[in-house]
Each structure stands twice: as C-alpha cells, then as structure tokens.
Amino acid sequence: MPPVDEETVALRIPDPPPVDSDALSGSAGSSVAGHDGPAHGGRAARRKAAKRRHGRHGGAADTGATGATGATEEERRAPLSRVEARRQARARKPGPAVVASRAIGEVFITTGVLMLLFVTYQLWWTNVRAHAQAGSEASSLQNDWASGKRNPGTFEPGQGFAILHIPKLDVVVPIAEGTSNKGVLDRGMVGHYAEGALKTAMPGDKSGNFGLAGHRNTHGEPFRYINKLSPGDPIVVETQDEYYVYKMSSILPVTPPSNTSVLNPVPEGSGFTKPGRYITLTTCTPEFTSKYRMIVWGKMVEERPRSKGKPDALVS
Known part of the structure; x- marks a missing residue:
C-alpha cells in the first residue's frame, strides 16, 4: 500500500528523489555541457518551491498593500475633533434654498390634493347625495298621495308638493316650496318661486306663470340639459290630484x-x-x-285628473 500523501494536510519535508545512475550520469553530463545548476527534485519539491516563491512575492505585495490601506483605515476610524465634526454636520445639512424648495413643493402637492378632493366632492358626491335626497322626497310624496293624506294647500319653505317630469331628458324630480340653496336646490329638488316680489302662480291657478329654479351642475343637476328641449316637448307637473301638461314653446339662452x-x-x-x-x-x-341665467318657457295644453290615469306624455 503506497504511503499517504499528506501534503495538503500539513507541512512536511519532501522525501529525497530516488538515485538513478543513468539519470545521474545524464544530468551530470548535461550540467557540465550546459553549465546548468543542480538538478531539480521531484514533483512535490517543485510544488513546494513554487509555493515559496509565490509566497514571498505575494506576501510582500500583500504586506505593502495592507500597510498602505491599513493606515488609511485607521485614519478613517480616527475620532474627529469637535470643530471637524461640526463642520461635517453643517456640510451635510441642506441649505436654505433646498429647504425652501422642499417646503414649496409640499405646499403645491397638498394644495393639489385638496383641490382634487374638492372637485370630486362637487362633481360627484353632491350629485350622489342630492339624488338620494330627491328620491326619498319623491317616494314620500307618492306614499302620502297613495295613503290619501291631503296636502294643506299652502306649503312651508322646503316642503315638497309636486313632481316634475321632463320625459325627453329622463328627469323626474320633486318640486318644493322656495328657492333656497340649502333647503331646496342643494337637496336635488327644483324650487318654486313663492316669496316676495318673485312669487309666481301655482299650476292649479286659472291664470299665471308657474316659475321653477334648479341647478344645472352639481347637487343633482336636474336642469343640466334643458337647453336641449325643443318646441313641443312635454313638461309635466304631477300633483296629488292632477297632471298638468305643458308644451315647451321658447328659450332664452342668456340673460x-x-x-x-x-x-x-x-x-x-x-x-x-x-x-x-x-x-x-x-x-x-x-x-x-x-x-348668467338660461330660461325655458312652456304653455299648458292639458289638465288631467289623476283618476283618469297618466297623460300620454308619460305613457309613450
């Protein structure tokens, strides 16, 4: 069994190479003829020699590099004086221009977010809320009429008393007394001009002008598309006892x-x-x-009791 080569386990002195008389004679002759140095040992000896050479060169280089970098590392780790520490802290601290630009940027971002929320509230949420309120008021009116509960004939501000139908625009919206924003218009309803110098007639009056106001945008926007009405388009007012059918006659686009x-x-x-x-x-x-204001006028063409059913304008 050949001996175990422990070269990779621990250092050892290599065994002397075997003496070969022919090789010795040839080596001696070659040495004499070529003036070469002494013959090299075996493979293990050559490996050891190579390691020693590399170790010397690499070690010197490594030592020099370590010495050079080691000094730098120590300098970097050396404690700073109080003055130097303050100087470095001031250098890292952002200047006034940077602080100001950051503050202005934050103000712009905050303002933009608030404006976006406000627009969302105005254009979307007010419509959602107003449609819910108007729908609830219309249902309440219908239930009161179906149960036989009588209207008093005169109405309090904000009280619903009729329902407006504009079939072409798919509008069905309660009519309440008064034209206040908070009490009527912002709740998605249309308001009857019923106060002071602007007081107008009721639909059941034998003569007069039944005046209504409504939002064109936001808060349910029931009158958003009244500019699309054409002469002859029906406008129907439904009350507890009657249907009043008007035909659109004219429009004043701006006043x-x-x-x-x-x-x-x-x-x-x-x-x-x-x-x-x-x-x-x-x-x-x-x-x-x-x-400005946009005005649409209509003229009554039919008064139909509810007992006779819906008018043709609401059936077709």
Whole structure:
C-alpha cells in the first residue's frame, strides 16, 4: 500500500528523489555541457518551491498593500475633533434654498390634493347625495298621495308638493316650496318661486306663470340639459290630484340674473302676448358658473285628473 500523501494536510519535508545512475550520469553530463545548476527534485519539491516563491512575492505585495490601506483605515476610524465634526454636520445639512424648495413643493402637492378632493366632492358626491335626497322626497310624496293624506294647500319653505317630469331628458324630480340653496336646490329638488316680489302662480291657478329654479351642475343637476328641449316637448307637473301638461314653446339662452321679468304673469321675451297658464324653468349658464341665467318657457295644453290615469306624455 503506497504511503499517504499528506501534503495538503500539513507541512512536511519532501522525501529525497530516488538515485538513478543513468539519470545521474545524464544530468551530470548535461550540467557540465550546459553549465546548468543542480538538478531539480521531484514533483512535490517543485510544488513546494513554487509555493515559496509565490509566497514571498505575494506576501510582500500583500504586506505593502495592507500597510498602505491599513493606515488609511485607521485614519478613517480616527475620532474627529469637535470643530471637524461640526463642520461635517453643517456640510451635510441642506441649505436654505433646498429647504425652501422642499417646503414649496409640499405646499403645491397638498394644495393639489385638496383641490382634487374638492372637485370630486362637487362633481360627484353632491350629485350622489342630492339624488338620494330627491328620491326619498319623491317616494314620500307618492306614499302620502297613495295613503290619501291631503296636502294643506299652502306649503312651508322646503316642503315638497309636486313632481316634475321632463320625459325627453329622463328627469323626474320633486318640486318644493322656495328657492333656497340649502333647503331646496342643494337637496336635488327644483324650487318654486313663492316669496316676495318673485312669487309666481301655482299650476292649479286659472291664470299665471308657474316659475321653477334648479341647478344645472352639481347637487343633482336636474336642469343640466334643458337647453336641449325643443318646441313641443312635454313638461309635466304631477300633483296629488292632477297632471298638468305643458308644451315647451321658447328659450332664452342668456340673460342677467337681475332680469326678473321672465317670471311675470306674461313673461317678457317668451313670445306670449296675453295672460295664460305658463311654466318657466330657470337655471345658471354657462355650465359650472352662475354668471348668467338660461330660461325655458312652456304653455299648458292639458289638465288631467289623476283618476283618469297618466297623460300620454308619460305613457309613450
């Protein structure tokens, strides 16, 4: 059994190479002829020699590198004086311009988020809430009428008393007394002009102008598309006892808010020339502003008791 080579386990002195007379003679001759140095040992000896050579060169280089870098590491780890520490802290601290730019950026971001939330509230949430409130009021009216509960004939501000139908626009919305934003219009309903100098007639009156106001944008926006009505389009007012059917007759696209003559018993600019039973729809224009008013007029063409069923305008 050959001896175990422990070269990779621990250091050892290599065994002397075997003496070969022929090789010795050849080596001696070669040495004499070529003037070479003494013959090398075996494979293990050559490996050891190579390791020693590499170790000397690499060790020197490593020692030099370590010495060079070691000094730098010590310098880096050396404690700073108080002055130097303060100087480095000031160098790391952002300057006034950086602080100001960051503050301005945060203000812009916060403002943008708040504006986005406000727009979402105005354009979406107010409609959701107003539609729910208006639907609840319409259901309450229908239930009261079905149960035989009588309307008093006069109504308190904010009290619903009728339902407006505009079939072409798919509008079904309660009508309440008064035109206040908080009590009526912002709740998704349309309001009857019923106060002071702007008081207008009721649908059941034998003559007069039934004036209504409604939002064009936000809060249910029931009058958003009344500009799309054409002459002859039906507008129906449903009360506890009657259906009042009007036909759209004319439109005033833009007028100042101060032009209250559009609510006169014979409204100016409507084309009507004598007393009759009229309806006036008023809303803001242009969209998303309240700078001007848009006016739509209609003339009553049918009064139908509820006992006879719905009018054709609501059936077809």
